[in-house]
Structure formats: C-alpha cells, structure tokens
Amino acid sequence: MISLLRIEKELRKGVLEILLLNIISTDKLYGYEIMKKIHEESHGFFDLKEGTLYPVLYRLEDEECIESIWESAESRRGARRKYYLITEKGKVVLETYTKAWDKFSKEVNMILNGGQRHGKEV
C-alpha cells in the first residue's frame, strides 16, 4: 500500500525551494522567522523543522540564490542573527520556478480532473 504520508512528504519537499525563495524575496528574514512565516501562511500545513529548513537554505545559498548576513538583534540584547536575502540570481530562479510550477500544476490538475488531454490518443 502506498503511504499517504510519504507522498505528502515528497510533495512538500519538492516545493520547498520555491516556497522559501518566495518568502525570502519579500524581506530579509532569519531562520526561525522563516519557519514561523511559512507555518502561518500555509495555515499550519508546512510545519518545518530545522533539519528540513536548513538543508534547503544551504542549497539555495550554495547555488547563490540567496545570501546570508549577520546582524545584531535588538530583541536578543544585541546577539547576532543570520538573515537571509534573495540575490538577483535568486529572483530569476524564482520567476522560472513560478512559471514552471504554474504550468506543472495546471497540467497535473487537468489530468486529475479528467480535463482535455494533449497528444495522440492510443
């Protein structure tokens, strides 16, 4: 039997990069803030743990889609926080991802909803 949890997990993993890029594109955010924001905006559907969030951030940073800067945080009595910002390359990647996602989701929905199919009928 196919596990629903496993499918959900895989689907979530697949869209995390685009979601994180999108969230970071609006403002510079630190790790914990990203976790909270994604949780709020998805109404609790995306409840990220550190072990999921940071590997994606590392990949995006290594691919130069985002960059990090350390700044002192007033709310933490001057302790430093690592903020993430989207780069120019990241903006381009986000735009490409978004277009690809639109097309992908439209096509998948169409198939799942039994809509018009393209290509040769067999």
Added chain:
Amino acid sequence: MEKKYKEYIRKVVSNINCDYQLKKRIESDLYEIMMEKHGETGIEDPFLLMGDPEKVAEEFKENLNIKEDYYHKGRFYDIRGIPRNMEYKSEKMIFGIPLIHINNRPYGVAKGIIAIGSFSIGVISLGGFSLGLISFGGFGAGILMAFGGVALGGLFAIGGMALSLLWAIGGMAIAGYGAIGGYAQAGYFAAGGKAVAGEIAIGSVAEANVAIYRQRGYGNYLFNFDEISLKQIAEKVKMIIPEVPDYICDMIRNFTGGFRY
C-alpha cells in the same frame, strides 16, 4: 544554559556524517534557532525546545542526502561501496563520556574514556595529537604518562623527546627528578650520552654534584668509570649522599653496557 545548548548541538552533529565546514554551519544555525525559541518560549531545556537530538540529526541527514554507511568485514563503506574512514562511539557512557570513541577521519577528534583519533582526548588516549591521563601519540601529553615522538608526561614520559615532572626516558629526556637518554637532564639523577643533573649524573659527559663520567666530568665529586669500577662508585655515592635511593645505586652499578667497551 549555553553549555547545555552546545552539548545538545554536539549530540546532533556527532550523528551527522559530514565534513567539518558543514558541521560548523549546522552548529551555528542550531544554536541561533535554540536561542530564538528560548527567547520566545522561555524554555531552557534543549530537549524540550528541540526534541530528540538523534531525530534532529536524522532529518538533517535525510534532507542533506547523507546516506548511512554500512559495515562489512571490519570496515565502513559508503552507499556506493567505497571504504570510509571510520567513527565509532560506544553506547556505554561513563559520566556522560563514551567508554570508547574512535574517530579515524582526517582531523577527526575523539573524546572518550578510551579515545583513538587524529586528535584524541581521553583517560587513555591514542592519536596523532593525544591528550589524556595516559597518552600515546605522535605528540602525546599525559597527566600520568605519555609515550610518543614528543611526549609530555606528568609523572612519566617516554619518547623521542620526553619531558616529565618525575621521570623521562628518550632520545632527549628532560625531567624534574630522573632522566635517561641520549641527552638526559634532570633535577636529581640523569644517565645518558650527556647527562646533566642536580645530584648524580652518569654518562660519557656528566655534570652534577656527583659526576660519573668517561670523557669529561663536571661537579664536586668526580669519578671516571674507566679508572674505578661502577660497583665501587655506587658505594662511594652512598657515602657522599646517604639518602640516595637504592634503586639509583643499582642503576649505577648495572649501567655498564653503554659506557664500557
């Protein structure tokens, strides 16, 4: 609190098989997130804040695509079947420290009651650089004993270069009390090619209060062991310094091989 958090983070990263830089990256991010969570919730206990460190590590490994090694005939292999350097930590803990920790990775640090690694810290410690109660290593520092290329021992040191507060034996041996070596220097007794000591020195060249020499001697009481037997010298030393331990007299008596034809 900071110490507890760092210990927790160490538990997480010790379960993630990755390079040093990535470990440091994870450590720094986990620490920051723990401080944020603590600031928001007021909870200090890292386990309540973050959960089981092994599960945190598992999630990192899964999302970083770090595969588990497997063990076959005494070696660890990665998922492609390529032999890996190995790290082993025993489950048995004593005062929160693993009984055995072996870290054979390049620049790997092993910390355990018995620690073996490039850098090792333990009660019994073996490694390139080892620090412990008893240490063996290229560079070994031991509170009790050290053995190594360079050995620094609290009580005893044996090595190419041996330094100790009590006894040292080595190519170059320097000690607070007794030293034996090519070059030996000590506070009380030294024996070697060149021996320098506070009280008794025996060697080709000897310098001490009582200097037993073959080529040159410097001191208050000089004995050339080409002219008088070592047995006689030992008796005279006992007369000059009555409190001299018997085992040192025995060493003088038996120290013939290196100096006699």
